[in-house]
Amino acid sequence: MEVAKQENESKFNNYAFACAVVASMVSIIFGYDTGVMSGAMIFIKEDLKISDTQVEVLAGILNLCALVGSLAAGRTSDYVGRRYTIVTASILFMLGAILMGYSPNYAILMVGRCTAGVGVGFALMIAPVYSAEISSAKSRGFLTSLPELCIGIGILFGYVSNFLFGKLTLKLGWRLMLGIAAIPSLALVFGILAMPESPRWLVMQGRLGGAKKVLKQISNTPEEAEHRFRDIKIAAGIDENCQDDVVKVPENSKGEGVWKELLLKPTPAVRWMLTAAVGIHFFEHATGIEAVVLYSPRIFRKAGVTGKDKLLLATVGVGLTKIFFLVISSFLLDRVGRRRLLLVSTAGMIGALAVLGFSLTMADHSKQSLLWALGLSIAATYTFVAFFNIGLGPVTWVYSSEIFPSKLRGQGASIGVAVNRIMNAVVSMTFISIYKAITIGGAFFIFAGISALAWVFFFVFLPETKGRSLEEMEALFSKKSSHRNVVNETAPRGNV
Numbered sequence: 001m002e003v004a005k006q007e008n009e010s011k012f013n014n015y016a017f018a019c020a021v022v023a024s025m026v027s028i029i030f031g032y033d034t035g036v037m038s039g040a041m042i043f044i045k046e047d048l049k050i051s052d053t054q055v056e057v058l059a060g061i062l063n064l065c066a067l068v069g070s071l072a073a074g075r076t077s078d079y080v081g082r083r084y085t086i087v088t089a090s091i092l093f094m095l096g097a098i099l100m101g102y103s104p105n106y107a108i109l110m111v112g113r114c115t116a117g118v119g120v121g122f123a124l125m126i127a128p129v130y131s132a133e134i135s136s137a138k139s140r141g142f143l144t145s146l147p148e149l150c151i152g153i154g155i156l157f158g159y160v161s162n163f164l165f166g167k168l169t170l171k172l173g174w175r176l177m178l179g180i181a182a183i184p185s186l187a188l189v190f191g192i193l194a195m196p197e198s199p200r201w202l203v204m205q206g207r208l209g210g211a212k213k214v215l216k217q218i219s220n221t222p223e224e225a226e227h228r229f230r231d232i233k234i235a236a237g238i239d240e241n242c243q244d245d246v247v248k249v250p251e252n253s254k255g256e257g258v259w260k261e262l263l264l265k266p267t268p269a270v271r272w273m274l275t276a277a278v279g280i281h282f283f284e285h286a287t288g289i290e291a292v293v294l295y296s297p298r299i300f301r302k303a304g305v306t307g308k309d310k311l312l313l314a315t316v317g318v319g320l321t322k323i324f325f326l327v328i329s330s331f332l333l334d335r336v337g338r339r340r341l342l343l344v345s346t347a348g349m350i351g352a353l354a355v356l357g358f359s360l361t362m363a364d365h366s367k368q369s370l371l372w373a374l375g376l377s378i379a380a381t382y383t384f385v386a387f388f389n390i391g392l393g394p395v396t397w398v399y400s401s402e403i404f405p406s407k408l409r410g411q412g413a414s415i416g417v418a419v420n421r422i423m424n425a426v427v428s429m430t431f432i433s434i435y436k437a438i439t440i441g442g443a444f445f446i447f448a449g450i451s452a453l454a455w456v457f458f459f460v461f462l463p464e465t466k467g468r469s470l471e472e473m474e475a476l477f478s479k480k481s482s483h484r485n486v487v488n489e490t491a492p493r494g495n496v
Contacts, residue, residue: 035157
């Protein structure tokens, strides 16, 4: 009987999967904006007659505004719920897309980009948190990686949009590329409103009846739902035997005093969690992925690819590679584990970046076209994207959304996303200036060095979280033993 119960609990819940997919689709819009802007900037620069500095600002300003959005999203999600925070993200991005599609000049374009950026900040923080809170321990890696997969799909759509709309007139093409994103943003609002609220957020509000109803929908058996419900109540400071539909919960379970617990007087466990979350978000972009995704046409041009159509087609290959390896990663996260994928991924990135730096340096210093350097540059770029997306890309969002306690999760995750957006903005807004100062090959050698530092950080500070319930994370990060002992203790303690 017990074996049959465990097998039942390990099955994938289709309703939880559907909810996670809908929540993750808001990330497609962000991915689309990132992908489409890489090609649209070619046409915007030509149409609006802007400088390289203005191009860098245009590329990076979205992330600075996303910083504001991500910090606001943490508190917003604690007040109005995870679901309505996703709705807010969709509406903000829709308004931004409309402004960008209309933009008669650079100023309006920047306003639209900033509006969309705030929406992006909301989306990046809330989508993985919602997915983590509705999933069981056995499927959490897969479901929480879906937002990153959707970002990859969005980036590919953006690249394809570049190629298709790039054939239109100069004034119309790039405006359609940017403005068309408003349509799926509006459709998502209605899809998200049909989803249930996070049961963990409902418990934090004392709405036990609603939480139990949702848990029955997203669990495979009544026993599993009851087991998860009991552990969530205990974590929220509620008597596990309480059967009331609505209760008054302790103020510190509602997210009150969160900043004090996170930053001013954190426990050793919370300090470790925050270090891990901030570190992994920092290194996700400090290792150079945004330079490759956003400026891939410039990289391929430096390598020797000529013509807009060829540049945009080569860029589509980046999007296809990203999606292919994100799909593989989503199935490995709950089998192989977060830590192992992360270390293998980062090691591969170091090698790919070093090769890319070498090949671009050779191509840059040669007076004639070097076919071997061109081929090696393209292969190294695709290899870097592959290794990034099989580990560091999806693990960043899975890991940072699952390690914090429920009352700290919204704002803890928002701090990680804020760091993520800062680094994204730094890379986006300085890459052109850096490679002009030290050569494009030199820029990628720097990224290779940063990746080596990232590998050391991940090895030292990130224990394995595979198979553990969200309510177990504080105990995991409280261990006094070395990280090796923490990693090796992998026996799951529940399916919460």
